[in-house]
Amino acid sequence: MHRNVIETIMGGVVLIIAVVFLTFAYSSSNAGKVSGYAVTAKFGNVSGINPGSDVRLSGIKVGSVVDTTLDREQRIVLANQALADWVAQPAEKLVGVPVDRLQWVSHTEREPLATFPWVEAIERQAPQVGVMLG
Numbered sequence: 001m002h003r004n005v006i007e008t009i010m011g012g013v014v015l016i017i018a019v020v021f022l023t024f025a026y027s028s029s030n031a032g033k034v035s036g037y038a039v040t041a042k043f044g045n046v047s048g049i050n051p052g053s054d055v056r057l058s059g060i061k062v063g064s065v066v067d068t069t070l071d072r073e074q075r076i077v078l079a080n081q082a083l084a085d086w087v088a089q090p091a092e093k094l095v096g097v098p099v100d101r102l103q104w105v106s107h108t109e110r111e112p113l114a115t116f117p118w119v120e121a122i123e124r125q126a127p128q129v130g131v132m133l134g
Contacts, residue, residue: 036063036084043077055081 063083
């Protein structure tokens with residue numbers, strides 16, 4: 001009978017440790033309610049950018065990627081992002097620029113659209129997949 005009491009106490013200790021660990025893991029993961037406002041950025045390729053990836057403005061984290069979807073009509077990838085309320089620039093004046101070209105960086109950099117005048121020209125010159133395949 002004495003052994004059953006010790007096993008019961010040890011089981012309770014294990015459960016308490018598990019609850020403490022899960023609470024710590026949840027609080028340190030920044031999971032939960034997303035505050036701020038939603039922005040959708042258009043990309044040709046989002047490899048390396050996943051839900052939870054950072055959105056940075058001049059190197060400072062200002063939000064995170066919520067999810068990515070494919071726009072079948074325009075054949076582009078849409079990255080839905082949540083930006084902090086204190087980000088002053090309106091969403092329509094920002095363009096998403098993937099910085100994961102360096103392979104070890106996995107976040108989205110946001111810069112004013114005027115910084116990248118070539119983005120619009122590249123989008124106009126991009127060939128359609130059907131034309132390329134003939």
